[in-house]
Amino acid sequence: MTLAERVARAVDAAPVIDLHTHLFAPQFGAMNLWGVDELLTYHYLVAETLRAEPKLAPEAFFARDKAAQADLVWDALFVRRSPLSEAAAGVATVLAAFGLDPAARDLREARAFFAARRVEQHVEDVLRLAGVSALAMTNDPTDPEERALWEAGLAPDPRFHAALRLDRLIAAQDLKAELTRWIARMRPRYLAISVNEVSAPPRAVLDACREHDLPFAMMIGVRRAVNPRLGVAGDGVSAVDLTPLERLAAENPDVRFLVTTLARENTHTLCVVARKFANVLPFGCWWFMNNPSLIEETTMMRLEMLGPTFVPQHSDARVLDQLIYKWRHSRRSIASALTRRYGAMPVPPTDAQIERDARALLGGIAGEWLKA
CATH class of the missing domain: 3.20.20.140 (Metal-dependent hydrolases)
Incomplete structure:
Protein backbone atom coordinates (compact mmCIF):
# COMPACT_ATOMS: atom_id res chain seq x y z
CA MET A 1 0.00 0.00 0.00
CA ASN A 32 -33.81 21.36 10.12
CA LEU A 33 -33.33 21.64 6.34
CA TRP A 34 -32.81 18.58 4.14
CA GLY A 35 -33.79 17.15 0.78
CA VAL A 36 -33.10 17.91 -2.86
CA ASP A 37 -35.06 21.18 -3.07
CA GLU A 38 -33.15 22.59 -0.10
CA LEU A 39 -29.85 21.44 -1.61
CA LEU A 40 -30.55 23.14 -4.92
CA THR A 41 -31.78 26.43 -3.45
CA TYR A 42 -28.67 26.83 -1.28
CA HIS A 43 -27.40 30.36 -1.83
CA TYR A 44 -24.13 29.24 -3.50
CA LEU A 45 -26.18 27.64 -6.27
CA VAL A 46 -28.63 30.52 -6.49
CA ALA A 47 -25.77 32.95 -7.16
CA GLU A 48 -24.28 30.56 -9.74
CA THR A 49 -27.63 30.15 -11.50
CA LEU A 50 -28.24 33.88 -11.73
CA ARG A 51 -24.75 34.27 -13.19
CA ALA A 52 -25.36 31.48 -15.72
CA GLU A 53 -28.75 32.94 -16.66
CA PRO A 54 -28.15 36.72 -16.78
CA LYS A 55 -31.52 37.39 -18.43
CA LEU A 56 -33.27 36.03 -15.35
CA ALA A 57 -33.79 38.85 -12.87
CA PRO A 58 -33.16 37.93 -9.22
CA GLU A 59 -36.59 39.29 -8.36
CA ALA A 60 -38.21 36.90 -10.84
CA PHE A 61 -36.23 33.98 -9.45
CA PHE A 62 -37.17 34.69 -5.83
CA ALA A 63 -40.85 35.17 -6.80
CA ARG A 64 -41.05 31.43 -7.59
CA ASP A 65 -41.80 28.85 -4.93
CA LYS A 66 -38.96 26.66 -3.70
CA ALA A 67 -39.71 23.72 -5.97
CA ALA A 68 -39.81 25.96 -9.03
CA GLN A 69 -36.53 27.59 -8.00
CA ALA A 70 -34.96 24.14 -7.62
CA ASP A 71 -36.21 23.08 -11.05
CA LEU A 72 -34.64 26.15 -12.59
CA VAL A 73 -31.30 25.56 -10.82
CA TRP A 74 -31.29 21.91 -11.88
CA ASP A 75 -31.96 22.78 -15.52
CA ALA A 76 -29.38 25.60 -15.59
CA LEU A 77 -26.51 23.88 -13.77
CA PHE A 78 -27.05 20.14 -14.19
CA VAL A 79 -28.96 19.60 -17.44
CA ARG A 80 -27.70 22.35 -19.74
CA ARG A 81 -24.26 22.61 -18.11
CA SER A 82 -21.87 20.26 -16.33
CA PRO A 83 -21.78 20.52 -12.51
CA LEU A 84 -18.15 21.64 -12.36
CA SER A 85 -18.35 24.18 -9.54
CA GLU A 86 -17.74 22.85 -6.05
CA ALA A 87 -21.30 23.63 -4.97
CA ALA A 88 -22.82 21.85 -7.97
CA ALA A 89 -20.40 18.92 -7.76
CA GLY A 90 -21.38 18.62 -4.11
CA VAL A 91 -25.03 18.10 -4.98
CA ALA A 92 -23.98 15.39 -7.44
CA THR A 93 -21.93 13.70 -4.70
CA VAL A 94 -24.91 13.72 -2.33
CA LEU A 95 -27.29 12.27 -4.89
CA ALA A 96 -24.83 9.54 -5.84
CA ALA A 97 -24.31 8.68 -2.17
CA PHE A 98 -28.03 7.88 -1.96
CA GLY A 99 -28.02 5.90 -5.20
CA LEU A 100 -29.73 8.65 -7.19
CA ASP A 101 -28.78 9.72 -10.70
CA PRO A 102 -26.93 13.09 -10.68
CA ALA A 103 -27.42 13.27 -14.47
CA ALA A 104 -31.21 12.84 -14.41
CA ARG A 105 -33.24 15.09 -16.68
CA ASP A 106 -35.54 16.15 -13.87
CA LEU A 107 -36.02 15.88 -10.11
CA ARG A 108 -38.91 13.42 -9.93
CA GLU A 109 -36.86 10.46 -8.68
CA ALA A 110 -34.89 12.52 -6.17
CA ARG A 111 -38.02 14.18 -4.79
CA ALA A 112 -39.78 10.84 -4.40
CA PHE A 113 -36.76 9.42 -2.57
CA PHE A 114 -36.51 12.23 -0.02
CA ALA A 115 -40.29 12.44 0.44
CA ALA A 116 -40.36 8.80 1.54
CA ARG A 117 -37.70 9.29 4.23
CA ARG A 118 -38.26 9.67 7.97
CA VAL A 119 -36.25 12.55 9.37
CA GLU A 120 -34.80 10.54 12.27
CA GLN A 121 -33.44 7.83 9.98
CA HIS A 122 -32.25 10.40 7.47
CA VAL A 123 -30.18 12.14 10.13
CA GLU A 124 -28.58 8.82 11.08
CA ASP A 125 -27.81 8.01 7.45
CA VAL A 126 -26.30 11.41 6.70
CA LEU A 127 -24.06 11.40 9.78
CA ARG A 128 -22.91 7.88 8.92
CA LEU A 129 -22.23 8.67 5.26
CA ALA A 130 -20.36 11.84 6.23
CA GLY A 131 -18.42 10.20 9.05
CA VAL A 132 -19.55 12.92 11.47
Missing part, protein backbone atom coordinates in the same frame (compact mmCIF):
# COMPACT_ATOMS: atom_id res chain seq x y z
CA THR A 2 1.40 3.42 -0.95
CA LEU A 3 1.81 6.29 1.49
CA ALA A 4 -1.07 8.13 -0.18
CA GLU A 5 -3.34 5.10 0.23
CA ARG A 6 -2.38 4.69 3.89
CA VAL A 7 -3.10 8.35 4.60
CA ALA A 8 -6.40 8.31 2.72
CA ARG A 9 -7.49 5.23 4.66
CA ALA A 10 -6.70 6.89 8.00
CA VAL A 11 -8.37 10.18 7.09
CA ASP A 12 -11.49 8.41 5.79
CA ALA A 13 -11.75 6.40 9.02
CA ALA A 14 -11.29 9.34 11.41
CA PRO A 15 -14.57 10.52 12.97
CA VAL A 16 -15.33 14.21 12.41
CA ILE A 17 -16.39 16.75 14.98
CA ASP A 18 -17.70 19.56 12.78
CA LEU A 19 -16.76 22.79 14.51
CA HIS A 20 -19.12 25.14 12.68
CA THR A 21 -22.39 24.52 10.83
CA HIS A 22 -25.74 26.22 10.36
CA LEU A 23 -27.59 22.96 10.88
CA PHE A 24 -30.30 22.21 13.41
CA ALA A 25 -31.06 19.03 15.30
CA PRO A 26 -34.27 17.16 14.33
CA GLN A 27 -35.97 18.58 17.42
CA PHE A 28 -36.00 22.01 15.72
CA GLY A 29 -38.63 20.79 13.26
CA ALA A 30 -38.88 22.81 10.05
CA MET A 31 -35.63 24.64 10.84
CA SER A 133 -19.85 11.99 15.15
CA ALA A 134 -20.85 15.44 16.46
CA LEU A 135 -21.29 18.99 15.22
CA ALA A 136 -21.82 22.53 16.39
CA MET A 137 -24.96 24.37 15.33
CA THR A 138 -25.28 28.18 15.08
CA ASN A 139 -27.99 29.36 17.46
CA ASP A 140 -29.46 32.84 17.42
CA PRO A 141 -31.83 33.68 20.29
CA THR A 142 -32.91 36.86 18.52
CA ASP A 143 -34.61 34.75 15.84
CA PRO A 144 -38.27 34.50 16.94
CA GLU A 145 -38.79 30.93 15.71
CA GLU A 146 -35.66 29.59 17.35
CA ARG A 147 -36.15 31.62 20.51
CA ALA A 148 -39.62 30.13 21.01
CA LEU A 149 -38.26 26.60 20.79
CA TRP A 150 -35.54 27.21 23.38
CA GLU A 151 -38.01 28.91 25.71
CA ALA A 152 -40.33 25.91 25.39
CA GLY A 153 -37.57 23.75 26.85
CA LEU A 154 -36.19 22.17 23.67
CA ALA A 155 -33.50 19.53 24.28
CA PRO A 156 -31.50 18.88 21.09
CA ASP A 157 -29.96 15.59 20.02
CA PRO A 158 -26.75 15.47 22.12
CA ARG A 159 -24.62 15.16 18.96
CA PHE A 160 -25.82 18.63 17.92
CA HIS A 161 -24.00 21.08 20.19
CA ALA A 162 -25.26 24.62 20.63
CA ALA A 163 -23.12 27.61 19.68
CA LEU A 164 -24.43 31.00 20.77
CA ARG A 165 -24.39 33.49 17.89
CA LEU A 166 -23.79 37.09 18.91
CA ASP A 167 -24.18 38.98 15.61
CA ARG A 168 -27.46 40.59 16.68
CA LEU A 169 -27.54 39.74 20.38
CA ILE A 170 -24.45 41.90 20.93
CA ALA A 171 -26.64 45.00 20.56
CA ALA A 172 -28.75 44.04 23.59
CA GLN A 173 -29.23 46.81 26.12
CA ASP A 174 -28.16 44.53 28.98
CA LEU A 175 -25.75 42.20 27.18
CA LYS A 176 -24.39 40.64 30.37
CA ALA A 177 -27.88 39.56 31.48
CA GLU A 178 -28.73 38.23 28.02
CA LEU A 179 -25.53 36.21 27.85
CA THR A 180 -26.12 34.77 31.31
CA ARG A 181 -29.67 33.84 30.36
CA TRP A 182 -28.87 32.16 27.06
CA ILE A 183 -25.74 30.39 28.22
CA ALA A 184 -27.79 28.83 31.01
CA ARG A 185 -30.57 27.82 28.62
CA MET A 186 -28.57 26.68 25.57
CA ARG A 187 -25.40 25.42 27.26
CA PRO A 188 -23.37 26.45 24.20
CA ARG A 189 -19.88 25.11 23.47
CA TYR A 190 -18.68 28.54 22.31
CA LEU A 191 -19.80 32.10 21.57
CA ALA A 192 -19.55 33.19 17.93
CA ILE A 193 -19.69 36.25 15.73
CA SER A 194 -19.09 36.94 12.03
CA VAL A 195 -17.53 40.32 11.27
CA ASN A 196 -15.95 42.31 8.49
CA GLU A 197 -13.05 43.67 10.53
CA VAL A 198 -11.52 42.58 13.83
CA SER A 199 -12.38 44.63 16.90
CA ALA A 200 -12.45 43.86 20.59
CA PRO A 201 -15.86 42.54 21.65
CA PRO A 202 -17.72 44.14 24.57
CA ARG A 203 -16.26 43.32 27.95
CA ALA A 204 -19.37 41.30 28.82
CA VAL A 205 -18.51 38.81 26.06
CA LEU A 206 -14.95 38.22 27.24
CA ASP A 207 -16.12 38.04 30.87
CA ALA A 208 -18.70 35.41 29.89
CA CYS A 209 -16.01 33.40 28.11
CA ARG A 210 -13.86 33.45 31.24
CA GLU A 211 -16.67 32.70 33.66
CA HIS A 212 -18.02 29.76 31.66
CA ASP A 213 -14.73 28.62 30.08
CA LEU A 214 -16.11 29.09 26.57
CA PRO A 215 -14.09 29.89 23.44
CA PHE A 216 -14.93 33.00 21.46
CA ALA A 217 -15.21 32.21 17.73
CA MET A 218 -14.55 34.95 15.21
CA MET A 219 -15.37 34.50 11.51
CA ILE A 220 -13.62 37.39 9.84
CA GLY A 221 -13.84 39.08 6.47
CA VAL A 222 -17.47 38.99 5.32
CA ARG A 223 -18.93 42.06 3.62
CA ARG A 224 -22.68 41.93 3.76
CA ALA A 225 -24.97 42.61 0.81
CA VAL A 226 -22.47 43.70 -1.84
CA ASN A 227 -25.31 42.81 -4.24
CA PRO A 228 -28.55 43.22 -2.25
CA ARG A 229 -30.67 41.89 -5.13
CA LEU A 230 -29.25 38.41 -4.46
CA GLY A 231 -30.49 38.28 -0.85
CA VAL A 232 -28.37 35.95 1.29
CA ALA A 233 -26.41 35.05 -1.86
CA GLY A 234 -25.23 38.65 -2.17
CA ASP A 235 -22.49 38.80 0.48
CA GLY A 236 -18.85 39.40 -0.46
CA VAL A 237 -15.36 39.16 0.98
CA SER A 238 -12.54 41.48 2.03
CA ALA A 239 -8.99 41.00 3.26
CA VAL A 240 -8.57 42.63 6.67
CA ASP A 241 -5.91 43.73 9.12
CA LEU A 242 -5.38 41.06 11.79
CA THR A 243 -3.25 43.25 14.06
CA PRO A 244 -6.23 43.76 16.40
CA LEU A 245 -6.44 39.97 16.77
CA GLU A 246 -2.86 39.94 18.04
CA ARG A 247 -3.74 42.57 20.64
CA LEU A 248 -6.88 40.72 21.63
CA ALA A 249 -5.01 37.46 22.14
CA ALA A 250 -2.16 39.17 24.02
CA GLU A 251 -4.45 41.13 26.33
CA ASN A 252 -6.69 38.12 27.09
CA PRO A 253 -4.39 35.10 27.51
CA ASP A 254 -7.07 33.34 29.56
CA VAL A 255 -9.61 33.46 26.70
CA ARG A 256 -9.49 30.93 23.85
CA PHE A 257 -10.14 32.30 20.36
CA LEU A 258 -11.42 30.17 17.49
CA VAL A 259 -10.65 32.04 14.27
CA THR A 260 -11.36 31.55 10.58
CA THR A 261 -10.90 34.08 7.79
CA LEU A 262 -12.87 34.44 4.58
CA ALA A 263 -10.13 35.89 2.39
CA ARG A 264 -7.31 33.70 1.09
CA GLU A 265 -4.99 36.67 1.68
CA ASN A 266 -5.55 36.43 5.44
CA THR A 267 -4.80 32.72 5.89
CA HIS A 268 -1.03 33.18 6.11
CA THR A 269 -1.25 36.05 8.61
CA LEU A 270 -3.60 33.98 10.76
CA CYS A 271 -1.01 31.19 10.84
CA VAL A 272 1.61 33.67 12.02
CA VAL A 273 -0.71 34.95 14.76
CA ALA A 274 -1.40 31.37 15.87
CA ARG A 275 2.35 30.65 16.05
CA LYS A 276 2.67 33.46 18.57
CA PHE A 277 -0.47 32.85 20.61
CA ALA A 278 -1.47 29.37 21.76
CA ASN A 279 -4.91 30.70 22.70
CA VAL A 280 -5.69 31.23 18.99
CA LEU A 281 -6.92 28.20 17.04
CA PRO A 282 -7.27 28.54 13.25
CA PHE A 283 -10.20 26.47 12.07
CA GLY A 284 -11.66 25.50 8.75
CA CYS A 285 -11.83 26.96 5.26
CA TRP A 286 -14.87 29.16 5.48
CA TRP A 287 -17.40 29.88 2.74
CA PHE A 288 -15.49 31.17 -0.32
CA MET A 289 -12.44 29.23 0.89
CA ASN A 290 -14.38 25.96 0.81
CA ASN A 291 -12.92 24.75 -2.48
CA PRO A 292 -10.70 21.65 -2.72
CA SER A 293 -7.72 23.52 -4.19
CA LEU A 294 -7.81 26.15 -1.43
CA ILE A 295 -8.44 23.58 1.31
CA GLU A 296 -5.35 21.64 0.26
CA GLU A 297 -3.24 24.79 -0.06
CA THR A 298 -4.39 26.13 3.32
CA THR A 299 -3.92 22.78 5.06
CA MET A 300 -0.40 22.48 3.62
CA MET A 301 0.52 25.95 4.88
CA ARG A 302 -0.91 25.27 8.32
CA LEU A 303 0.91 21.94 8.58
CA GLU A 304 4.16 23.62 7.57
CA MET A 305 3.74 26.46 10.07
CA LEU A 306 1.77 24.93 12.94
CA GLY A 307 2.14 21.17 12.70
CA PRO A 308 -1.02 19.18 13.56
CA THR A 309 -2.33 21.80 16.02
CA PHE A 310 -5.26 23.31 14.12
CA VAL A 311 -8.66 22.27 12.77
CA PRO A 312 -8.36 21.96 8.98
CA GLN A 313 -12.02 22.15 8.11
CA HIS A 314 -15.59 22.74 9.18
CA SER A 315 -18.54 22.22 6.86
CA ASP A 316 -20.49 25.50 7.29
CA ALA A 317 -23.40 23.33 6.11
CA ARG A 318 -26.90 24.83 6.07
CA VAL A 319 -28.62 21.76 4.62
CA LEU A 320 -28.12 18.46 6.46
CA ASP A 321 -27.24 16.50 3.32
CA GLN A 322 -24.35 18.86 2.57
CA LEU A 323 -22.37 17.14 5.32
CA ILE A 324 -21.86 14.22 2.94
CA TYR A 325 -20.14 16.12 0.16
CA LYS A 326 -18.38 18.70 2.27
CA TRP A 327 -16.62 16.05 4.32
CA ARG A 328 -16.01 13.59 1.48
CA HIS A 329 -14.45 16.31 -0.64
CA SER A 330 -12.53 17.87 2.25
CA ARG A 331 -11.08 14.55 3.36
CA ARG A 332 -9.49 14.14 -0.07
CA SER A 333 -7.84 17.57 0.13
CA ILE A 334 -6.68 17.04 3.72
CA ALA A 335 -5.27 13.60 2.90
CA SER A 336 -3.39 15.01 -0.10
CA ALA A 337 -1.78 17.73 2.03
CA LEU A 338 -0.85 15.25 4.75
CA THR A 339 0.67 12.88 2.21
CA ARG A 340 2.90 15.63 0.85
CA ARG A 341 4.08 16.61 4.32
CA TYR A 342 4.72 13.02 5.36
CA GLY A 343 6.67 12.57 2.14
CA ALA A 344 9.06 15.32 3.27
CA MET A 345 9.87 13.48 6.52
CA PRO A 346 13.27 11.75 6.57
CA VAL A 347 11.70 8.68 8.21
CA PRO A 348 8.33 7.49 6.85
CA PRO A 349 5.48 7.60 9.39
CA THR A 350 3.99 4.44 10.79
CA ASP A 351 0.32 3.61 10.37
CA ALA A 352 -0.18 4.37 14.07
CA GLN A 353 1.32 7.85 13.65
CA ILE A 354 -0.84 8.58 10.60
CA GLU A 355 -3.99 7.41 12.37
CA ARG A 356 -3.13 9.49 15.46
CA ASP A 357 -2.66 12.64 13.39
CA ALA A 358 -5.80 12.06 11.30
CA ARG A 359 -7.96 11.56 14.38
CA ALA A 360 -6.56 14.72 15.97
CA LEU A 361 -7.08 16.88 12.89
CA LEU A 362 -10.54 15.59 11.98
CA GLY A 363 -12.07 15.52 15.44
CA GLY A 364 -9.72 15.35 18.40
CA ILE A 365 -8.62 18.97 18.53
CA ALA A 366 -12.14 20.26 17.93
CA GLY A 367 -13.41 17.95 20.67
CA GLU A 368 -10.85 19.34 23.12
CA TRP A 369 -11.84 22.93 22.42
CA LEU A 370 -15.55 22.13 22.57
CA LYS A 371 -15.09 19.83 25.55
CA ALA A 372 -17.16 17.33 23.56
